[in-house]
Amino acid sequence: MNAATLEQDLDVAPVWKRLCDLDEIPRLGSRVVKSAAGDIAVFRNAGDEIFALHDKCPHKGGPLSQGIVHGTTVTCPLHSWKIDLGSGAAQAPDVGCTRRFKVKVEDGLVWLALG
Template sequence: MNWLDICALEDIPPLGSRVVTGAKCDIAVFRTSDDDVFAVDDRCPHKNGPLSQGIVFGKQVTCPLHNWTIQLENGEAVAPDVGCTHRYPTRVENGRVQLVLDKVSA
């Protein structure tokens, strides 16, 4: 895999996000309160709301437009909503957040 260095972990606030401009769409990179890092397309499967502007809690984010909740681990909407956004492999190496721009199926 080709890991892309994004930023220092500290550059993403706990329960916050950063946006990475991708070739086809923006990618939202999230940090949880436990310093887990997840990356998904920065668009809700409902109406393409900017997930990076949503509220992060646990390992989920709520879309700011219509309150859909998306699981960061797999990109899937929480029931009763249905749909998913693509996710990307992430890791933290030596305090640096890295991701692979290849999408992973949900």
């Protein structure tokens, strides 16, 4: 996926959906959200930042939600591709990108934007 289509994805007016309490996502862990757009993986890193990606590795579709989270990266459980949580892009030398979704935390509640 190139940068232009990514921007388009994010330009769609967001519809914010309440997901869960921040505490219901483990630190350095994730939860899976079922949505009309397919499974979405919502990650929480050590600094309590939240990220959301389509739950499919750009390599062979592995469930990223099941990977180990470190820094702002998740390692796919199937073949250890490293995916950047912020951009959805695979770490070099691998090439690929997974779709990202907007998320926010307000008053300890996690919100996910679907559009």
